Amino acid sequence: MNVQSENNSPYAPPRAALRDVDAAQARARRRMLGWGMSAVVLLGMAAGITYWSIGAFRQVFESFGAELPILTIGVLKLRAAWFALPLAALLLTVASARRPEVFAPARVTVWLIGLLIGSIFLFSFGWFVLYLPIFHLGAAV
Numbered sequence: 001m002n003v004q005s006e007n008n009s010p011y012a013p014p015r016a017a018l019r020d021v022d023a024a025q026a027r028a029r030r031r032m033l034g035w036g037m038s039a040v041v042l043l044g045m046a047a048g049i050t051y052w053s054i055g056a057f058r059q060v061f062e063s064f065g066a067e068l069p070i071l072t073i074g075v076l077k078l079r080a081a082w083f084a085l086p087l088a089a090l091l092l093t094v095a096s097a098r099r100p101e102v103f104a105p106a107r108v109t110v111w112l113i114g115l116l117i118g119s120i121f122l123f124s125f126g127w128f129v130l131y132l133p134i135f136h137l138g139a140a141v
Contacts, residue, residue: 025105029097032105035112036093042116043086046123054079057130064137071129082126085119 058076061068068076089112096103 025100028105028109029100032096032109032112033093035109036089036096039089039112039116040086040093043089043119044083046119047082047086050082050123050126051079054130061133064133069129069132069136072132075126075129082123085115085122089115 054076061072061076092103092108092111092115096105096108
């Protein structure tokens with residue numbers, strides 16, 4: 001590490017030449033912010049679509065008059081919980097942008113990518129559960 005002090009004075013604090021490290025940290029931070037905002041937008045859109053379409057499913061299920069599976073009832077009752085995913089992504093992005101010394105940008109980027117991949121499976125499961133009563137009605141016919 002190249003350490004320089006002003007005029008080689010023993011009373012001046014040492015200064016490190018960290019231009020390369022600062023550039024790498026800035027790239028990692030920009031990458032993390034890009035993934036974070038992408039995660040917030042994508043998860044927000046998916047949560048919004050799911051929230052309003054679940055309301056439409058509720059009306060369809062009531063018109064059938066059929067008994068709903070317990071998983072479907074759970075998804076219908078907890079439909080506002082879908083907004084926890086974009087909120088978690090937003091909080092993680094803001095916390096890491098404000099305190100990069102605590103939240104390493106590379107680690108946060110991995111967390112955000114994991115959150116996106118996990119939410120793909122979660123939303124797929126939610127949609128399957130919503131169509132489950134339709135599958136049961138189709139099997140009865």
